[in-house]
Amino acid sequence: MxxxxxxxxxxxxxQSLQWVARGGKVVIVGxxxxxxxxxxxxxxxxxVRIEGSFLYDRREFQDILKQLPALKPSLDQMVSxxxxxxxxxxLFKRLAGMDETxxxxxxxx
Numbered sequence: 001m002x003x004x005x006x007x008x009x010x011x012x013x014x015q016s017l018q019w020v021a022r023g024g025k026v027v028i029v030g031x032x033x034x035x036x037x038x039x040x041x042x043x044x045x046x047x048v049r050i051e052g053s054f055l056y057d058r059r060e061f062q063d064i065l066k067q068l069p070a071l072k073p074s075l076d077q078m079v080s081x082x083x084x085x086x087x088x089x090x091l092f093k094r095l096a097g098m099d100e101t102x103x104x105x106x107x108x109x
Contacts, residue, residue: 008032011098017042019074025049082106 001024005016008030016026017039026048043050056064068075080102083091088107095102 002027004029006030010036014039014042015103017046017048020046020048022046023048025051027051027053029053078104079106080104082108085109 001021003016003020003024003026005013005026005028008028009032012030013026013028013036016028020026023046028050029052042048081091083105085107091102091105091107095105
């Protein structure tokens with residue numbers, strides 16, 4: 001199994017290392033933070049492979065779309081909250097402030 005890390009900061013890369021299965025792969029596409037510290041014990045003990053990916057082609061995009069149904073349970077766990085768009089400003093402030101209770105927020109109208 002693999003984890004796609006799309007934010008690119010210390011905290012989310014560390015979470016990806018914790019979530020990935022032993023022998024799994026973390027694919028990092030987020031570019032927010034240029035330099036970061038990684039838990040090498042987590043990487044070595046779990047035998048994690050780390051791969052960077054900058055671009056994708058149509059075939060790769062179609063491949064991941066086919067995998068989405070199997071990934072849905074894992075993706076659902078990442079959503080901390082679904083809220084109306086009217087609460088977006090306040091929730092963005094909480095996310096920007098690194099609120100530990102929020103990982104991903106889905107805004108609806």
